[in-house]
Structures are given as structure tokens and as C-alpha cells.
Amino acid sequence: MGRTPLYVPGQAEPFRMSRTKIEEFIKCPRCFVLDVKHGIKKPAGVPFTLNVAVDNQLKKEFNIYRKNQQVHPLVAAAGLDLVPFDHPELDTWRSNFKGVSYTTADNRFTIYGAVDDLWVNKAGEITVVDYKATGRQEAVTALGEGGFYDGYRRQLEIYQWLLRKNGFNVSNIGYWVYVTATQKQESFENALHFESNLVSYKGSSDWIDEKLNEIYQNLNEYEVPGPAEDCEVCNFFDKRATFLDSEEGVVWPTCETCGHRMHRIAYGLPSGPPPEGYLLGGCIVEPGSPNEICLHCNPQD
Secondary structure, three states: OOOOOOOOOOOOOOEEEEHHHHHHHHHOHHHHHHHHOOOOOOOOOOOOHHHHHHHHHHHHHHHHHHHHOOOOHHHHHOOOOOEEOOOOOHHHHHOOOOOEEEEOOOOOEEEEEOOOEEEEOOOOOEEEEEEEEEEOOOOOOOOOOOHHHHHHHHHHHHHHHHHHHOOOOEOOEEEEEEEEEOOOOOOOOOOOOEEEEEEEEEOOOOOHHHHHHHHHHHHHOOOOOOOOOOOHHHHHHHHHHHHHOOOOOOOOOEOOOOOOEOEEEEOOOOOOOOOOOEEEOOOOOOOOOOOEEOOOOOOOO
16 A cells, blocks of 8 residues: 655645544644654554454444344344445445545545444434444443543544535434453353443534644644643653753664664773673774774674
8 A cells, every 4th residue: 555645735635534633633733743744653553453353243243134124133122223224335434445535615625434334214314333342341331431432432423424424314323332351251261252232422523624624724834733731652752852862861872784782882991890781992092993882793892
């Protein structure tokens, strides 16, 4: 896959931006602008491969009920008359790099997001559904507050907004199919036991247009915005830079050839053995005498 195009201030064509990027801007404007405008990406996190596996299995399961146009037992147990929505574009809407897309009226952005599932009632009103998987002692039956939970809420709201912009009648109520590996069994025996629950949420997309305006303004500013107070990435690099600029921030040299840690050379006549990582270089310091040496590349020295 080719590199994602960077935003160019004043560009005429709409900039294609995922739902995830909007969330990254909310979390930290600085990290967002450095990534989208300057191509400086923050360190990647650990992929949630188990969550992806559960997600894929849920899609297969709900596709069976989609084909037969039946209400899934989990949905029926909640007293809902919703069947999985069947549409020729569904596979595209579920694709991570395609999704449901919409170009804003001002032509600034093309926003897209990949939905997990859509259900529909007899009146033709669509319900947005997202799959979530976790491991806890007790099954998740209600969404928490703050942090990534608020991100889950915004995720549903953007999907609702995208579908409405594409002309669909969309319910304000969305659902998470929340699957919990409850860890209640006495032994593992190569199996995890899951409990599934529906968690509902009434969404609102009132905040989205204003947030897109903020994103546009930040992308077109000459300066890079400041970091979010709770951004772990910015806090780490800011504190590291402050330490390295201090008298304590001495960086041990590494070899440019092999990457191994080098030894520093101590010249003179010390009263005792040199500290760890140092080698004695004698009393005479001649022009061009090295300050460090790599014993991995120069074992004879």
C-alpha cells in the first residue's frame, strides 16, 4: 500500500481523512498535525489481534442471519425487532480503507469510516452497531465514562453522521455487541468462554461540523499546535528532550556501523580500574586520538 498523502495547506481537492484521524485530533492536536501534515507518525501500538478475531467471527455469525433476514437471538432477547441490514455496498462499508464516505459541503474533507454492522427495523430505519471484545472478571453490560469509552461513543456518532449524509434514515440509538471473556472457568483447556451483551447508546452528531472546522484551522496554521495535557507520547518526548538538554542527560555513544554500545576511552593515570564501559587509553593524548571505540568492530584494540 502506498504512503497516505499528506495535507497541503490550501489544496483544492478534498483531503481524505478517516474517522480514526478525527479521534486522534481530539486526543492530541499536535500528534495529529505532525502525522497528517508532516508525515511524522507516533509509535505504533500493539495490534489487538484477539479483538480482530472476535470481530471477524461476529461478522460471519450475523451474516447468517442477514442472509435469512432473521433477528439474531441476542437481539431478540433484548426485545428488539432488528434484522441485519442487507445492502450491495455493505462489504465496502465494512472495508477499513474504504468504509462509508462523505465529502463535506465546503469540499475540505472526504470523511470515511468502516462500520462493523448495520441493523434495520420494519420501517426502514437503520441502526449502527459496533463490535467490542474485552477480557474481564465480569461481563460488560454498560459503557464506562471518559477515556477510550468516550471515543467509542464518538465512533458510533460519526458512523451515524456518515450514513445520514449518504441519505439513509438512521436511528439515534446505536448498539455495541460487547463480548467479554469473563475468565470464570477453573482452567484454560485451550478455550476462552465469552458472554455477549447489547449495550445501547443515544448518539448526537452536533459536535462533528465544529470539530472539522477546528481540524481545518489547525492544518492551515503555520505553527504546530501545542500538545494535549494528557498525551502520553508528547509528555514522554518533551520530558526526554528536557532531560537530554540537562547536565545529567549524557547519551552513551553507539557504533554507527554495527549499532553496538561503544566504550569510552579514559586517558591519563587513574588511581584505580576504570569505570564500567571505559577503557584506559594511556597518558599521551595525540591529535586525532579517539574518545570512543567499538570493540565489536575493532576487537584487536
